[in-house]
Amino acid sequence: MAGGDALSCFACGEQNSADSRYCKHCGRALVVERNHPSVTQDPRNRLMLTLVIVLLLACVLFGLFGLITSKVFGPSRSRPELPAALVITNVS
Secondary structure, three states: OOOOOEEEOOOOOOEEEOOOOEOOOOOOEOOOOOOOOOHHHOHHHHHHHHHHHHHHHHHHHHHHHHHHHHHHHOOOOOOOOOOHHHOOOOOO
């Protein structure tokens, strides 16, 4: 068989016709390599990757901002006052 019309079995190396699905020698399925675009070339994947990176950066920046402001201003120690209508003064 001609090299361009034949598929080579990955298991035994036997040459098979181009329309064969299984090797005529060992019976294994013949695999035809197809030209698939890589994951990074797909525009949808690139958009998703960009969104994930932006969200991670935003989380890191907000976390750093919270950490810095808590160190600069310190933790809030004042307790909020209850309105007078909610304070129970006489329990009998």
